[in-house]
Amino acid sequence: MDEKVTREIFPRDSRKSYGLVELMKKSAPIIRKEPEDTVNVWPNLLMIEFICAILVTVGLMVLIQFEHAPLRSLADPSTTPNPMRAPWYFLGLQELLVYFDPWYAGVVLPGMIILGLMLFPYLDTNPKGVGYYTYTERKFAVFNYAFGFSLWWVTIVIGTYLRGLDWQWYWPWSNHLEHMNPALVTLIPLHIIFMNWFHVSEGVGKLITDILFVGYFAVWTIIPMIVWKPMYKAMGLWRYLTFMFFFLSMMGVALKIVFRLLFNIKYVLVTPWINF
Amino acid sequence: MLQKLKSGIVESQIFKSIFRHGYPDNDLDRAYAVFTNVFLHIHPVKVRRSALRMRYTFCLGGITLFLFIILTLTGIWLMFYYTPYTGLAYRNIKDLQFVIFGGNLMRDLHRFAAHGMVLFVWLHMTRVFLTGAYKAPREFNWVVGVVLLVNTLILSWTGYLLPWDQLAYWAVTVGAKMASYTPFIGQNGPWGPQLGFLPTNDIMFMLLGGTVVGQNALIRFYVLHCVVLPLVVTVFLAVHFWRIRKDGFSGPL
Ligand code: HEM
Numbered sequence: 162m163d164e165k166v167t168r169e170i171f172p173r174d175s176r177k178s179y180g181l182v183e184l185m186k187k188s189a190p191i192i193r194k195e196p197e198d199t200v201n202v203w204p205n206l207l208m209i210e211f212i213c214a215i216l217v218t219v220g221l222m223v224l225i226q227f228e229h230a231p232l233r234s235l236a237d238p239s240t241t242p243n244p245m246r247a248p249w250y251f252l253g254l255q256e257l258l259v260y261f262d263p264w265y266a267g268v269v270l271p272g273m274i275i276l277g278l279m280l281f282p283y284l285d286t287n288p289k290g291v292g293y294y295t296y297t298e299r300k301f302a303v304f305n306y307a308f309g310f311s312l313w314w315v316t317i318v319i320g321t322y323l324r325g326l327d328w329q330w331y332w333p334w335s336n337h338l339e340h341m342n343p344a345l346v347t348l349i350p351l352h353i354i355f356m357n358w359f360h361v362s363e364g365v366g367k368l369i370t371d372i373l374f375v376g377y378f379a380v381w382t383i384i385p386m387i388v389w390k391p392m393y394k395a396m397g398l399w400r401y402l403t404f405m406f407f408f409l410s411m412m413g414v415a416l417k418i419v420f421r422l423l424f425n426i427k428y429v430l431v432t433p434w435i436n437f
Numbered sequence: 438m439l440q441k442l443k444s445g446i447v448e449s450q451i452f453k454s455i456f457r458h459g460y461p462d463n464d465l466d467r468a469y470a471v472f473t474n475v476f477l478h479i480h481p482v483k484v485r486r487s488a489l490r491m492r493y494t495f496c497l498g499g500i501t502l503f504l505f506i507i508l509t510l511t512g513i514w515l516m517f518y519y520t521p522y523t524g525l526a527y528r529n530i531k532d533l534q535f536v537i538f539g540g541n542l543m544r545d546l547h548r549f550a551a552h553g554m555v556l557f558v559w560l561h562m563t564r565v566f567l568t569g570a571y572k573a574p575r576e577f578n579w580v581v582g583v584v585l586l587v588n589t590l591i592l593s594w595t596g597y598l599l600p601w602d603q604l605a606y607w608a609v610t611v612g613a614k615m616a617s618y619t620p621f622i623g624q625n626g627p628w629g630p631q632l633g634f635l636p637t638n639d640i641m642f643m644l645l646g647g648t649v650v651g652q653n654a655l656i657r658f659y660v661l662h663c664v665v666l667p668l669v670v671t672v673f674l675a676v677h678f679w680r681i682r683k684d685g686f687s688g689p690l
Contacts, residue, residue, distance in 0.1 A: 201464065201483055203470045205484075206484055207477070230544050233603040237603060242604075248608060251590075281571065282579045290568075291572050295569075434628070
């Protein structure tokens with residue numbers, strides 16, 4: 162709204178219960194955007210909505226000719242299906258249970274995803290790219306969204322097609338009826354690797370992982386502050402720190418998945434209370 | 438002839454008493470048609486021509502809403518045949534499959550519209566993200582949207598239990614077990630036991646109304662799925678649409 166003009170002539174005043182809200186010419190209650198080019202909602206927009214609704218109905222009708230809502234045998238607390246799959250939209254979270262302890266994969270991480278999504282508009286200070294599709298004007302924002310939801314969808318695909326008995330990794334050509342030998346893979350916490358590499362005690366090994374863990378967050382928070390000074394300046398300290406916490410956590414999830422799948426790392430950080 | 442019939446209808450007292458405007462074939466009556474109608478008046482009377490461009494919204498929000506409406510209608514229909522009792526629920530679904538006229542149709546529609554809603558709410562969110570429509574002054578409507586997204590997921594998940602088959606039972610058992618790992622307030626979560634949370638008083642117990650998925654859990658999920666969550670979604674949808682009008686649609690110039 163072109164508030165400036167009206168404000169200057171008729172300043173808003175909390176002691177007045179009346180005021181001039183807007184002044185405009187022409188026949189539509191939309192201002193600022195010139196030249197004005199409006200059409201009636203009835204029938205133009207309503208017709209589009211109506212057609213959409215019909216297409217969705219037809220789509221559903223066609224779909225249910227081929228696919229039916231499943232119904233397995235009666236619920237039986239004494240026989241657990243193997244593998245036990247969550248509904249597809251939660252398979253990403255279920256897959257994360259492979260890489261993290263349940264308090265993190267099942268509770269804290271989903272909470273962080275929700276919170277991070279909610280905060281995003283308040284953290285993104287780039288004013289460009291409202292009202293049209295653009296990648297070039299907001300590369301980093303799009304990267305964040307794409308990266309996060311790629312993780313979401315990739316883990317869903319893994320959970321749907323690449324997990325079998327005991328939630329082990331099965332290729333489509335593997336024998337899905339045969340249990341894999343879990344002894345083939347030994348999962349180790351990262352600090353044990355350091356203990357073996359450097360021949361140090363458990364305490365020192367853990368200290369190294371502590372430093373790496375804290376260092377990961379610290380270093381990657383500080384480097385962009387220097388390298389991308391304009392971005393940091395535009396965001397301000399608190400917005401920046403909040404953003405980096407979520408961003409580095411997201412990247413951390415991806416890193417942990419890689420560590421676990423390629424190097425069989427069980428935990429990168431072990432503390433007396435919680436492990437990552 | 439037809440012309441006469443039409444004017445006979447639209448000029449009758451009954452038509453006028455219902456719609457309070459003439460047939461919408463001119464600008465004035467078209468405007469009235471939208472803003473005197475409680476269902477249509479969430480629209481503005483006029484929109485920018487470019488806002489109609491399908492390649493902007495792809496109608497994704499509208500499709501999500503439409504799927505929610507289908508879910509409500511088929512859901513109410515299903516409620517006539519469903520008893521939230523562990524001894525009956527499964528048989529009710531079997532009856533829907535094999536005995537009740539239209540049972541399969543309604544159940545299939547309900548199930549696939551639910552999958553569709555989850556998918557389309559995500560597509561809609563992606564559209565909103567990629568067009569920067571969450572930026573000022575629409576930040577809060579994005580937050581409302583995230584609440585809708587989460588509620589959509591929970592709605593789907595609570596409905597999953599109702600057929601009371603193996604799929605339902607174990608998906609919800611595993612899901613609810615997650616709750617027991619909640620830090621501080623879950624029996625298995627970090628600092629949960631230290632703070633005195635046991636299988637009989639933690640967050641999972643609250644969710645299930647017991648230590649395992651049983652009759653209490655079924656009735657809880659039933660009430661959440663059929664009453665509470667649809668109401669929550671409806672309220673937030675009202676806010677969502679209200680805010681689109683108040684914040685202005687982001688569409689292209
Ligand atoms: C039950 C789920 C939802 C329904 C039925 C719904 C419906 C709608 C509709 C009909 C519109 C009008 C424009 C369009 O069709 O794209 C809209 C706009 C919008 N939605 Fe949603 N929505 C839902 C969930 C969400 C979610 C999950 C988000 C984001 C996290 C979101 C954020 C927005 C925003 C910011 C706008 C304004 C867009 C603009 O001005 O361009 N909504 N919504």
